[in-house]
Amino acid sequence: ATPTAVTVGVGRGAELGILIRNGEALEVAERVSTVVFDKTGTLTRGKPEVTDIVPVGINEQTLLSLAASVEKNSQHPLAEAVVRAAEGRGVKVEAATGFDTFGGRGVAATILSETVLVGNRAFLNEKAVAIPGEIESQIVLLEQEGKTVVLVAAGGTIAGLIAIADSIKPTTREAIARLRAMGKEVAMITGDNRRTADAIARQAGIDTVIAEVMPQDKAAEVRRLQEKGGVVAFVGDGINDAPALAQADVGIAIGSGTDVAIESGDIVLVRDDLVDAVAAIQLSKKVMGRIR
Numbered sequence: 001a002t003p004t005a006v007t008v009g010v011g012r013g014a015e016l017g018i019l020i021r022n023g024e025a026l027e028v029a030e031r032v033s034t035v036v037f038d039k040t041g042t043l044t045r046g047k048p049e050v051t052d053i054v055p056v057g058i059n060e061q062t063l064l065s066l067a068a069s070v071e072k073n074s075q076h077p078l079a080e081a082v083v084r085a086a087e088g089r090g091v092k093v094e095a096a097t098g099f100d101t102f103g104g105r106g107v108a109a110t111i112l113s114e115t116v117l118v119g120n121r122a123f124l125n126e127k128a129v130a131i132p133g134e135i136e137s138q139i140v141l142l143e144q145e146g147k148t149v150v151l152v153a154a155g156g157t158i159a160g161l162i163a164i165a166d167s168i169k170p171t172t173r174e175a176i177a178r179l180r181a182m183g184k185e186v187a188m189i190t191g192d193n194r195r196t197a198d199a200i201a202r203q204a205g206i207d208t209v210i211a212e213v214m215p216q217d218k219a220a221e222v223r224r225l226q227e228k229g230g231v232v233a234f235v236g237d238g239i240n241d242a243p244a245l246a247q248a249d250v251g252i253a254i255g256s257g258t259d260v261a262i263e264s265g266d267i268v269l270v271r272d273d274l275v276d277a278v279a280a281i282q283l284s285k286k287v288m289g290r291i292r
């Protein structure tokens with residue numbers, strides 16, 4: 001039979017906006033040694049906004065139009081930011097054909113009979129598009145500010161870059177500080193590039209960063225930490241995060257996240273406030289204290 005303390009704990013959690021879907025997770029949570037956070041939509045608001053538009057050989061409107069015409073077909077938060085920027089500036093979004101998505105790298109489509117690529121460095125390299133030195137230096141500066149740079153190529157040559165910023169949630173720093181004060185190791189995992197990831201981690205107060213992780217590899221990173229002896233909690237919101245949430249000893253899903261993430265979580269945070277992840281661990285401590 002379920003010990004009464006766990007039942008009471010689940011009830012108390014519900015009052016606090018912490019939905020415990022798996023009572024066992026409440027028992028394990030107090031023993032967590034490492035808490036791994038997804039970046040986008042978990043540490044950050046997940047509402048990225050275009051901050052810089054740098055065209056190469058064309059004008060700003062054309063660059064934004066090309067990028068938005070491709071991104072219109074993608075559900076990625078970066079794509080939504082590009083489309084919103086185009087619409088906000090009254091830039092025309094053209095019909096795309098042959099849209100294709102390359103997970104963790106970018107997207108492509110034909111716009112006005114030209115192949116347009118939108119994605120990161122690795123994606124353009126893979127498609128043999130050269131990135132001029134002065135563009136590379138601008139990318140580095142923008143990434144150091146914590147921005148994600150999306151590159152655009154048309155007809156096989158670079159057409160420019162679009163920088164996108166996603167700010168950390170107001171209570172992220174506090175939640176991380178509290179976990180560290182409790183002696184937990186804290187890490188961030190992301191598909192984003194190393195420099196942007198480091199800048200966001202610095203803002204959040206996290207010093208262990210696992211960057212440039214392909215969507216399908218997040219769960220393997222969690223397993224690696226477990227194999228080193230850690231009891232791992234993973235906190236995430238995205239479709240990409242579902243396998244890692246399932247792999248973790250305690251999977252904590254953000255309530256405003258995707259359905260797949262919520263279904264994979266042992267614990268769901270109704271408010272998307274990371275301080276509630278700390279409260280879940282404290283609740284576990286209380287409950288287990290009562291059982292012993």
Ligand code: ADP
Binds near residue numbers: 193
């Ligand atoms: P995250 O872990 O931040 O959610 P993803 O694995 O979804 O990241 O994507 C990793 C990287 O791939 C992004 O930072 C971006 O550079 C690139 N990327 C993925 N999808 C797109 C897209 N639709 N448009 C532009 N770039 C993209």
Ligand code: MG
Binds near residue numbers: 038040041042237238
């Ligand atoms: Mg996310």
